[in-house]
Amino acid sequence: MKENIVAQNKKARHDYFIEQTYEAGLQLKGTEIKSIRQHKANINDAFVTVKNGEIFIFNMHVAQYEHGNIFNHEETRTRKLLMHKKEILKLEAKSKEDGFTLIPLKLYFNEGLAKLEIAVAKGKKLFDKREDLKEKDAQRHMKKTLKDSFRR
Template identity: 50%
Template sequence: MPREQGHKVVAQNKKARHDYTIEDRVEAGLVLTGTEVKSLRAGRASLVDGYAFVDHGEAWLDAVHIPVYGQGTWTNHPPRRKRKLLLHREQIDKLAAKVSQGGYTLVPLSLYFSDGRAKVELAVAKGKREYDKRQTLRERQDKREAERAMRTKNRLGD
C-alpha cells in the first residue's frame, strides 16, 4: 500500500487568530499513541484551550483534546494528556527565548497530517487587548464594505 500524500487538516484554532497577534510560526511533529492517531484520522480534535511550553529543553503541547478512539480498548489514551513536540534544538531554544521575554505564548494554530505524519503548527503569539480585538473586527468589516461597494459600482458601470 502506498504512503499517504498531501496535506489533511484535522483541526484549526480560529479563535487564536482573534485573541492573539501572531509573531512567528513553526511546524512541529507530535509524539502520539496508536489510538490518538486513529482518532485524528477520523477527523476529531479540538485546539481551543491548547497551549505549548518549553520545560527542561523539551517542548510540550498541553490541553489539546483528542477524543478517545471508539474501537479502542484498554489501550485508549487520556483525551487531554501532555504530548511531546518534535523540534530541533535550535528551534526549541529560539521559542524558549521568545516566550521568556514576557507577554508571548505558544499557541497551536492547526493540527494536520503532512504526508502521513501528524504535525501541529505553533505560533509565537502576543495576547490582544479588548480594544485591539474590536479594532481588528472594525477594519475587517470596513474592508468588506469597501469591496462590496466596488463590486456594485462595477456591476452598474457595465
Template identity: 50%
Template sequence: MPRETGRKLIAQNKRARHDYNVDETFEAGLVLQGTEVKSLRAGKASLVDGYASIDDGEAWLLNVFIPEYSQGTWTNHAARRKRKLLLNRKEIDKLAAKVKEGGLTIVPLSLYFKDGRAKIEIGIARGKKDWDKRQTLKEQQDKREMARAIRHRAR
C-alpha cells in the first residue's frame, strides 16, 4: 500500500485566532498511542481547551481531547492525557524564553496528518481584550464590504 502524501486536516482551533493574537507558529510532532492515531484517522479531535507548556526542557500538550477509539479494548487511551511534543532543542528554548517573558501562552492552532504522520501547529499567542476582538471583527467586515463594492463596480 502506498504511503500517504500531502496534508489532511483533522481539527482546527478557530477560537484561538479569535481570542489571541498569534505572533509566531511552529510545527511539532506528537507522541501518540495506537488507539489515538486510529481516532485521529477517523477525524475526531478537539483543540478548544488545549494549551502547551514547557516542563524540564520538554514540551507537553495538555487538555487536547482525542476521544477513545470505539473498537479499542483495554489498551484504549485516556481522552485528555498529557502528550509530548516533538520539537528541536532550539525551538523549545525559544518557546520557553517567550513564555517566561510574560503575557504569552502556547496554543494549538491545528492538528493534521502530514505525509502520514500526526503533526500539530502551535502558536505563541497574546490574549486579546474585548475591544481588540470587536476591532478585528470590524476590520474583517470592512474588508468584506470593500471587496463586495469592487465586485459590484466591475459589473
C-alpha cells in the first residue's frame, strides 16, 4: 500500500497533543479531485466538525482546476467526509469533551482514492510547546555529537 501524500498539516503536531487518528474518505467533485492529483490543496487552516450525524471539513483549500470550465468548484467550500456511523459517533462524543478538537493531519491518496487523516487532539499550552522544542533541540544536539565522535 503506497501512500501519495498531497498535503500535510505540520504545525498540528506542534500545537496539539494527538490522542487518536482516523481515516476518512472525501466527497469531492470532478474538478476537485483533478486539482488534488496535481498537489494543489492546503489543509493548514482546516478544521473538522460533526453536524447531524455527518462529518464535514471546513476551510480546506483546493485550487481551481486550470482546465475547468464554468462548472469549476469553489476553492474553500465545505466538504463532506465519509466514515462509518460508529466512528462518527465516537468522534462526536470525543469532540464534545472539554478541550478536545478534530483536526486534519494529512491528505493523501490510498490505492487511487483521496483520504484524509483526522486526529482527536487537545491543544498545547505555551510551556508545553517550549518543552517540545527543548527536547527536539537536545535530540538534534545528541545526534550531532554522536556523528562527530564517529568521524574522529
